Amino acid sequence: MLTLVVILFLLMNIHGNVAACVFPTELVGMWSSSDGGHLDITADEINDYRINLTVMLTVISFKCHDLYQGKYILKSSSSFLFNTFEFDAYLCVDFYKISSTKFTYQLASVVDPSLNERVVTSFAGNIPVLADICNRLRPTMTEHSLQKKDSQIAMFETTVLISRTTEPNIQLHLEAKTQKGPVEYAALIGGVVWRHAEPSKKDEETKGVQ
Template identity: 30%
Template sequence: MQEIVVTLFVFLGYLVNMTGGSCTLPDELTGLWHSAQRGPLTINSTHIMDYPIFMSVSVLSFDWECIEQSERKYVFQSTTTAFIYGSEFTGFLCLEFWRVSATKYYYLIHTPIDSTNVDHVNASRVRTTAATATGVCTDNPTDSSFVTMVEDGSVESGASEATCATDLLNEFTNVTISQHNDASSCTNNVMDGCSSKTKMSFTYDTSCTAVHKFSAGGNWTCLRSITKNGYTYVSLWNNDTAITSTYLRPYRYNTGETYRFACMVVSGASATLFPKICSDDTQNPTSVSFPGLKLTFSGASSTCHVTTEDESDAIYYVIIILGSLFVISLVILLVILYKKGVFRKCKRKCSKSHSIASLEIIMSKPPLKVQPLYRDESFHREKTDVISVLEFNMNFNVDNKLN
């Protein structure tokens, strides 16, 4: 009987796991969101719908159901199967969600790329052992491989924008854009990063062609940035009305396409741009893989960036200078006063005042009880009588004269 009860509990736990009862996505994610790698996604408390993924010619997307959760990591199982190589396969995916704001999240993909379809998926034959986090969340992505997600309409409303990287807060009159392999480039482009600190606006030179642009209009909104290894990684939103690329195969690119999202890695006057998300750890401000672009900024005409640290240093030096001037002025004033004899006059006046004050103090002292000091009866007083200080002095002087 005991074994039957244990088996029943194990079976019920399995059912709860499979139905997603133990896995709930954040309430804020309910609605339509835009993923930098997957495009528009409809999300509710337990599902991610219309997720583009190439499984077969007939299966081009999955609806994911959450079946397991461990802190920020979520394991998803496809609600349908894909017929591949004569067998039915179920897909599994592991995502780690991080909140930036109510309208902006990002996630890391912990499921490695499958070599069959070159995408993040763990495909298991139907009727095999159910997937778990241990078997699906096996990859450890770097911080720079984050995938930005923004709520629909939040970029247009300004709710999801962020201040662009410090090196981009300037107006450059000569920006050179080159292909990843320097096969071609165009110069004399203008970039305005100051009219709005959350946007970059490029004015392309006529020599630029489609291979030098990921945005037809050249207007980008900064969404999020991180600093790693001395470089700044910036997630960008393309404000073009329409784009030419798709989200079906996220690691396949065509020359001359435009993209809704891009990742820029910048340091100083050098930067690289890559579609959707940062390509990998090899992307840096001077090197990027296909179909990335390389940018060199020059001709800075003005800056809208004010470094707080520099301001603090300036205030510090101003305080030192003002303090020094105060001390010098005080010394000069003292020297002038000394030469005019102010201190000598004050000394005489102060000495006279001191003598008068001393006498006043003596006169104001209370009477003293003293022993009788006399030689004649005319000055006789009882030893307990009280005499003033002046009387004492007079008696003493008279007594001395009599002798």
């Protein structure tokens, strides 16, 4: 009996506590993604995600399946058929919070050459080892943005994080204003913010260091 308990304990630790896989409350809601289209995120599921799983674009839901080194393992809510075989799809997602209405995320899997997507597929019911899903060692310059659709965004300005390198002290931002104001580019390098503003019709070009 003791041996059976030990085996069950080890199995739970290998595959993690699936029931505990939930997203932060701030991620729940409707989002616009730069990569996956318009997403409906619940406490444990991402709906309407666009991805190429066969020969054409597929809209599918992914369930929060497990956690691995701070990343979220997502499993397709339903299997998909390819060449008469059923497969499950897995994503490894690393979220970064910018604000309560802005997130960025990286897909921490290597590209599947047959699909040209950062996804891991497996025969239905055959769960891969988590390390084989999150198998991208150094994600770089491939962040995608999430903007909450129902957030109250100021009409005169919005900020979008367009990229972040593997160096934590280098970030690039793009701030876009309406026609009444300038378009501003900002780069955070070594803790110093460098800005360049393109003038509006009535403003002159300004450059400065903050």
